[in-house]
Amino acid sequence: MACPRCGSLLDVQYEWDRLPAPRSLRDFEAKWARRQDPYCFSGVWRFYELLPFAPQEFCVTVGEGQTLLQPSDGVGEYIGLKSGRLFLQYEGLNPSGSFKDNGMAAAFTHARLIGARRAACASTGNTSASLALYCAATRLMRAIIFVGSGKIAYGKLSQALDYGALTIQIAGDFDDAMARVKEVSQQLGIYLVNSVNPFRLEGQKTIMYRVLEGLGWEVPDWVVVPGGNLGNSSAFGKAFEELYQLGLIRRKPRLAVINAVGANTLYILYEKQKVRWNDGQVARQTVADYYAQMDSEGRRASTIASAIEINRPVNLDKCLRALQWCQGLVREVTDEEILDAKAQVGAGGLGCEPASAASVAGAKKLVAEGIISPDERVVCVLTGHVLKDPTATVAYHTTDQKMFNEVLGRRGVRRPAFANRPVSVSNNLEEILKAIQLYG
Ligand SMILES: *Cc1c(COP(=O)(O)O)cnc(C)c1O
Numbered sequence: 001m002a003c004p005r006c007g008s009l010l011d012v013q014y015e016w017d018r019l020p021a022p023r024s025l026r027d028f029e030a031k032w033a034r035r036q037d038p039y040c041f042s043g044v045w046r047f048y049e050l051l052p053f054a055p056q057e058f059c060v061t062v063g064e065g066q067t068l069l070q071p072s073d074g075v076g077e078y079i080g081l082k083s084g085r086l087f088l089q090y091e092g093l094n095p096s097g098s099f100k101d102n103g104m105a106a107a108f109t110h111a112r113l114i115g116a117r118r119a120a121c122a123s124t125g126n127t128s129a130s131l132a133l134y135c136a137a138t139r140l141m142r143a144i145i146f147v148g149s150g151k152i153a154y155g156k157l158s159q160a161l162d163y164g165a166l167t168i169q170i171a172g173d174f175d176d177a178m179a180r181v182k183e184v185s186q187q188l189g190i191y192l193v194n195s196v197n198p199f200r201l202e203g204q205k206t207i208m209y210r211v212l213e214g215l216g217w218e219v220p221d222w223v224v225v226p227g228g229n230l231g232n233s234s235a236f237g238k239a240f241e242e243l244y245q246l247g248l249i250r251r252k253p254r255l256a257v258i259n260a261v262g263a264n265t266l267y268i269l270y271e272k273q274k275v276r277w278n279d280g281q282v283a284r285q286t287v288a289d290y291y292a293q294m295d296s297e298g299r300r301a302s303t304i305a306s307a308i309e310i311n312r313p314v315n316l317d318k319c320l321r322a323l324q325w326c327q328g329l330v331r332e333v334t335d336e337e338i339l340d341a342k343a344q345v346g347a348g349g350l351g352c353e354p355a356s357a358a359s360v361a362g363a364k365k366l367v368a369e370g371i372i373s374p375d376e377r378v379v380c381v382l383t384g385h386v387l388k389d390p391t392a393t394v395a396y397h398t399t400d401q402k403m404f405n406e407v408l409g410r411r412g413v414r415r416p417a418f419a420n421r422p423v424s425v426s427n428n429l430e431e432i433l434k435a436i437q438l439y440g
Pocket of ligand 1 (some may be wrong): 098100126230232308356383
């Protein structure tokens with residue numbers, strides 16, 4: 001999936017003037033009326049004309065992308081925004097419970113196009129859950145997934161196992177698993193569906209089309225997204241740049257990518273060392289030196305937000321390009337800020353996994369810094385479902401000090417601001433009634 005000459009990742013480019021490009025974004029709305037057609041039902045293929053890399057009859061769908069942009073004043077207040085200004089794009093509603101299904105529909109389509117029989121990925125969990133689901137549901141391919149041992153949330157691991165994927169646990173972390181899966185897929189000729197795969201990003205562009213649709217085709221002021229391997233942020237930038245070049249939008253939103261403090265490569269490179277896309281002239285040596293320094297210090301990614309626990313983001317260059325296209329910036333947030341934000345998303349009635357809440361924690365930080373103004377229109381992407389990582393959620397709310405220490409304490413989380421403690425009582429009616437009177 002890389003250029004044999006320069007080693008950079010491949011990128012999908014269209015010859016728009018030879019394609020029947022849509023004249024207006026509103027044309028896509030008409031497809032709602034035809035949703036008994038799977039290609040109109042799919043939240044990815046509904047926008048086929050904006051990612052036409054395969055003949056339509058090859059396009060794979062399991063009903064992905066039925067996700068909604070939801071206004072959320074409760075979470076907006078927490079962030080510091082005025083009423084009606086915050087929207088949450090809830091990608092947890094996808095078939096496998098994360099935004100990864102958008103990209104998987106597209107990558108699977110390409111794999112089918114070239115006749116692949118086996119597909120592999122390294123994963124912090126959600127890519128493997130998605131791949132395993134697509135393999136099981138379509139029976140087109142066999143799924144082989146690589147995960148770091150002890151590094152995957154139970155909700156995600158349970159999905160991969162249930163869907164029947166060949167699951168290989170490597171003694172190491174995501175960055176190790178990623179390096180190995182590249183070697184293995186090259187040696188055995190297995191189709192690789194990690195976000196090094198440029199077609200994944202094509203599918204993930206549609207998340208932003210649905211955001212625009214949710215806003216009546218108006219462009220928000222900010223899109224805030226967690227950054228792990230940086231596939232999403234890269235895809236969002238590409239989506240907006242293409243719409244802009246096609247004359248379908250008149251301006252682009254600003255993009256904010258949020259790292260966890262324990263996995264902050266993009267933050268350091270972009271905000272501290274000022275590495276820029278620079279029209280393709282990325283300061284390679286600065287990046288190489290930083291990676292060498294991480295290695296010599298034996299530094300490993302470490303955050304409760306396991307989906308973004310990545311120190312060597314494979315889409316670094318494309319993300320830098322997106323940051324240039326969308327006047328972007330990068331922030332880092334602590335695990336404590338992430339978990340507090342996550343509890344607020346839950347209290348707002350949606351719920352998400354820790355990595356997703358980085359977007360909300362990051363937006364809050366940017367409002368506090370005065371960079372996002374309280375009356376700007378902000379979209380935070382909630383990348384994964386609350387049930388993906390029940391361990392983190394229960395540890396946050398629990399009264400069990402041992403569990404808290406084991407899961408959160410060792411990551412420097414001290415005081416959960418919004419813990420909803422379970423109340424323990426003996427099996428005695430009077431005590432139960434008393435507890436309800438006391439706390440209810
Ligand atoms: C994969 C994933 C991310 C990170 O997205 P990238 O595109 O790798 O930056 C964030 N949140 C969740 C829930 C994920 O599954």
